[in-house]
Amino acid sequence: MIDVFYFGIILIFLNGVLIMILRRRNPIYFLIGIMVSLSSISLLFFLTSRILGNPHGEIYAILIFSVAGIFMAFTLSILIKRS
Amino acid sequence: MNYFLLFALFIIIFLSYYIIFSKNIFYSIISLLIIVMFMSIFYLLMGSFFLFVINIFVYAGWTMALLIFAIHTDHLKKVKDIRVKETLFSFFITLFVYFLILNVLKKYLFPKKIISFKMEFIFEILLKDYITFLMLITLILSVGIIGTFIIIKRR
Numbered sequence: 001m002i003d004v005f006y007f008g009i010i011l012i013f014l015n016g017v018l019i020m021i022l023r024r025r026n027p028i029y030f031l032i033g034i035m036v037s038l039s040s041i042s043l044l045f046f047l048t049s050r051i052l053g054n055p056h057g058e059i060y061a062i063l064i065f066s067v068a069g070i071f072m073a074f075t076l077s078i079l080i081k082r083s
Numbered sequence: 084m085n086y087f088l089l090f091a092l093f094i095i096i097f098l099s100y101y102i103i104f105s106k107n108i109f110y111s112i113i114s115l116l117i118i119v120m121f122m123s124i125f126y127l128l129m130g131s132f133f134l135f136v137i138n139i140f141v142y143a144g145w146t147m148a149l150l151i152f153a154i155h156t157d158h159l160k161k162v163k164d165i166r167v168k169e170t171l172f173s174f175f176i177t178l179f180v181y182f183l184i185l186n187v188l189k190k191y192l193f194p195k196k197i198i199s200f201k202m203e204f205i206f207e208i209l210l211k212d213y214i215t216f217l218m219l220i221t222l223i224l225s226v227g228i229i230g231t232f233i234i235i236k237r238r
Contacts, residue, residue, distance in 0.1 A: 004089065004092075005088070005092065008092040008093075008095075008096060009092075011096055012095055012096060012099055015096065015099035015100060015102075015103065016099065018103055019099070019102055019103050022103055023103065026108070028108060028112075028149055028152065028153055028156075029102075029108075029111070031149060032102060032111060032112070032115050032149065035115065035119075035142060035145065035146070036099055036102070036115070036118065039118075039119065039122055039138070039142055040122075042138075043122055043125055043126075046125070046126065046129065046131070046134065047125070047129070050129050050130070055200045055204065055205050055208055056208070056212075058131065058134070058200065058205055059205060059208060059209050059213055061134060062134070062137070062205075062209070063213075063216060063217075063220060065134075065137055065138070065141050066220050066224060067220065067223075068141060068142070068145075069141050069145070069224075070220075070223055070224050070227040071227075072145045072148075073227055073228070073231050074227050074230060074231055076145075076148060076149075076152060077230070077231040077234045077235050078234060079152065080152065080155075080234075080235060081234050081235065081237070
């Protein structure tokens with residue numbers, strides 16, 4: 001059952017990359033793709049930490065959250081400036 | 084409980100494919116919001132209420148910011164047959180049902196032998212072992228906030 005979750009989360013990450021590649025003309029879709037891929041990575045870290053009983057994965061999930069917040073703020077400000 | 088998480092995973096994968104092939108940006112952003120909320124279910128059911136709340140705050144907040152930016156750049160005016168009021172009404176009803184379901188679901192954890200950590204323990208490790216990473220990210224965060232203000236102000 002756990003393998004299905006791993007496979008599904010990796011599929012979500014690949015979908016995020018596909019959104020970035022296929023809809024690259026629109027910058028909003030680029031941001032959406034980054035958001036989907038980053039959230040799937042943090043979910044993967046969290047799931048692995050809970051299964052293995054290692055708290056370090058959860059810490060990496062928290063760090064990825066903060067990096068995603070910074071990145072989205074900066075990119076959105078650049079987009080607002082260009083529009 | 085596993086079947087509910089499988090259902091949530093299926094919904095997330097389906098909606099991520101929907102984002103790729105949809106022509107309407109409004110529905111894409113709403114489906115992104117639903118993806119984020121279904122992902123937060125995973126955090127809640129695996130026993131981390133803190134990450135559940137942080138996920139909702141960060142990603143749902145940024146989704147709303149993206150929606151406002153899409154309205155700001157007039158992407159929505161190109162689409163004629165959009166029903167904003169009906170979509171928002173159905174979305175808020177779905178949100179209400181979602182939180183009702185969550186109140187029931189948070190009693191059942193997945194997997195059954197869950198290894199949960201207290202947040203005090205995690206923050207202790209964060210401050211001991213990952214202090215350089217934490218300082219680096221704090222530095223990047225402050226630079227990002229200042230840079231964002233400068234970029235918007237120059238406009």
